[in-house]
Amino acid sequence: MACGGVILCNSFSFYQKRMVMSSRMQEKNYGASVPHVLSVAGSDSGAGAGIQADLKACAARGVYCSTVITSVTAQNTVGVQAVHAVPEDFVAQQLKSVLSDMQVDVVKTGMLPSVGVVKVLLQSLTEFSVRALVVDPVMVSTSGDVLAGPSILSTFREELLPMANIVTPNIKEASALLGGICLKTVADMRNAAELLHALGPRNVLLKGGDLPDSSDAVDIFFNGEHFYELRSSRIKTRNSHGTGCTLASCIAAELAKGSPMLTAVRVAKRYVETALEYSKDILIGNGIQGPFDHLLRLKSGSHSFHRKDAFNPSDLFLYAVTDSGMNKKWGRPMVDAVAAAIQGGATVVQLRDKDAETREFLETAKSCLAVCRSHGVLLLINDRVDVALASDADGVHVGQSDMPATVARTLLGPEKIIGVSCKTIEQAQQAWIGGADYIGCGGVYSTNTKANNPTIGLDGLKTVCSASKLPVVAIGGINASNAGTVMEMGLPNLKGVAVVSALFDRENVLAETKKLHALLMEASSSSKTQ
Ligand SMILES: Nc1ncnc2c1ncn2[C@@H]1O[C@H](COP(=O)(O)OP(=O)(O)O)[C@@H](O)[C@H]1O
Numbered sequence: 001m002a003c004g005g006v007i008l009c010n011s012f013s014f015y016q017k018r019m020v021m022s023s024r025m026q027e028k029n030y031g032a033s034v035p036h037v038l039s040v041a042g043s044d045s046g047a048g049a050g051i052q053a054d055l056k057a058c059a060a061r062g063v064y065c066s067t068v069i070t071s072v073t074a075q076n077t078v079g080v081q082a083v084h085a086v087p088e089d090f091v092a093q094q095l096k097s098v099l100s101d102m103q104v105d106v107v108k109t110g111m112l113p114s115v116g117v118v119k120v121l122l123q124s125l126t127e128f129s130v131r132a133l134v135v136d137p138v139m140v141s142t143s144g145d146v147l148a149g150p151s152i153l154s155t156f157r158e159e160l161l162p163m164a165n166i167v168t169p170n171i172k173e174a175s176a177l178l179g180g181i182c183l184k185t186v187a188d189m190r191n192a193a194e195l196l197h198a199l200g201p202r203n204v205l206l207k208g209g210d211l212p213d214s215s216d217a218v219d220i221f222f223n224g225e226h227f228y229e230l231r232s233s234r235i236k237t238r239n240s241h242g243t244g245c246t247l248a249s250c251i252a253a254e255l256a257k258g259s260p261m262l263t264a265v266r267v268a269k270r271y272v273e274t275a276l277e278y279s280k281d282i283l284i285g286n287g288i289q290g291p292f293d294h295l296l297r298l299k300s301g302s303h304s305f306h307r308k309d310a311f312n313p314s315d316l317f318l319y320a321v322t323d324s325g326m327n328k329k330w331g332r333p334m335v336d337a338v339a340a341a342i343q344g345g346a347t348v349v350q351l352r353d354k355d356a357e358t359r360e361f362l363e364t365a366k367s368c369l370a371v372c373r374s375h376g377v378l379l380l381i382n383d384r385v386d387v388a389l390a391s392d393a394d395g396v397h398v399g400q401s402d403m404p405a406t407v408a409r410t411l412l413g414p415e416k417i418i419g420v421s422c423k424t425i426e427q428a429q430q431a432w433i434g435g436a437d438y439i440g441c442g443g444v445y446s447t448n449t450k451a452n453n454p455t456i457g458l459d460g461l462k463t464v465c466s467a468s469k470l471p472v473v474a475i476g477g478i479n480a481s482n483a484g485t486v487m488e489m490g491l492p493n494l495k496g497v498a499v500v501s502a503l504f505d506r507e508n509v510l511a512e513t514k515k516l517h518a519l520l521m522e523a524s525s526s527s528k529t530q
């Protein structure tokens with residue numbers, strides 16, 4: 001029986017090395033090491049598969065990925081146009097550079113174009129210990145182009161597979177490794193997985209993405225004792241280029257985080273399925289097989305929806321905060337009220353609904369967002385970071401007992417807008433440190449929309465505005481009778497007023513918004529001339 005996986009051969013020295021290294025680093029206070037996968041694979045210029053897929057998969061799974069490039073392919077969604085192998089001694093140099101310096105947890109292999117490259121890799125693995133080796137025995141691209149010829153097969157079988165903690169062939173690769181046997185059914189796949197296991201890898205995952213006539217995507221996992229049939233529905237999409245590379249990288253990433261093998265495989269399969277489902281309609285390239293979006297960020301067709309500019313403090317000028325109770329009372333859907341406020345001159349809308357069920361809130365957010373986007377007006381969501389993310393609204397507004405701005409910023413990313421309700425200088429300072437874009441300051445006057453909310457008055461507003469490093473919108477009991485007074489004070493950083501009842505607890509939202517807008521225009525021009 002062969003060695004049976006890197007972990008058994010080298011685990012002691014790995015842990016020893018890691019302990020010495022990390023204590024040295026900690027002494028110097030450089031911080032904690034992170035899970036790390038080294039991908040040894042080919043470059044795909046179209047970036048759907050190969051090294052590029054591995055980098056994206058590891059990034060998506062929260063694992064650092066270093067890369068040793070074995071081959072450079074000129075490739076796109078049509079196929080592989082040319083292959084340029086990296087000289088073997090240069091592959092060796094890359095391996096040495098990475099492994100002699102960085103603490104690699106798991107090595108994942110993809111395209112290994114020659115016997116020499118496999119030998120160089122195996123040599124490095126004897127010099128530098130890692131916890132696990134994931135082998136994706138890439139041979140032929142889905143487009144049918146050869147990435148590693150049949151001369152590689154015996155080295156794979158006799159030298160690489162025995163070192164692997166897991167090998168992840170697709171149907172064609174399994175067939176080639178087993179001398180050309182025919183794989184047509186799940187039963188054939190089980191049989192092949194067992195035969196492959198006998199070659200020495202600790203675990204086998206035989207991927208069935210290309211199994212003919214299967215309505216499910218079925219993979220067979222075999223650990224030498226048990227078979228597991230991993231099934232998911234087959235997603236109808238052309239965008240499946242790089243699924244194999246991604247699956248293997250994700251397995252490596254999960255192993256690097258410390259997951260057991262079967263868990264890593266299950267997570268990886270679920271991840272590929274999720275990414276394919278998300279990306280099923282995106283269009284990149286004109287060939288038959290497109291790449292998918294590993295980071296679940298590319299929104300198909302949504303670019304026409306995007307607002308023109310980043311946050312501009314003058315957007316706070318007339319800030320409409322909705323109230324579902326008021327709109328119900330007046331018998332109008334939220335989206336109509338929002339449309340009327342925008343037509344009347346509202347410059348930003350905040351969707352505030354403390355009672356709605358999540359599904360209903362999300363639907364409302366999506367329909368209001370469509371209206372806001374078509375008018376170039378920002379839509380913020382009160383409190384619910386999840387709803388802001390799910391609807392792709394422009395940001396959130398959080399109160400002092402909601403999610404802290406700094407946590408919301410981590411979840412929402414750098415470009416979403418975050419507003420924080422503040423009553424004091426300290427809270428305003430904290431909002432700034434937490435990465436907020438503006439603060440809402442109040443209640444300036446007393447209001448029915450918020451119970452037990454002490455007012456800070458115009459003096460409190462002035463105190464906070466003077467100290468704030470962020471633009472401020474005044475809130476709380478503001479209406480047509482007092483908005484002028486607030487704006488005419490000409491307070492530093494005060495960019496506008498936020499209004500609830502004065503717009504939405506009225507019969508005619510359009511008329512009320514227009515009135516308030518006109519009044520604010522007049523007040524701000526008179527404060528400028530003072
Ligand atoms: N259309 C699909 N829907 C869902 N999962 C898929 C689909 N195509 C492939 N997969 C999954 O993606 C992974 C990679 O499989 P496969 O495409 O067979 O590998 P390769 O890219 O190496 O040919 C497997 O887990 C497989 O089940």
Ligand SMILES: Cc1ncc(COP(=O)(O)O)c(N)n1
Nearest residue numbers: 042043049050141142241242
């Ligand atoms: C550099 C490189 N590595 C691997 C693959 C396999 O990916 P797929 O099976 O999705 O074509 C590829 N096409 N190119």
Ligand SMILES: [Mg+2]
Nearest residue numbers: 138170244245
């Ligand atoms: Mg493949």
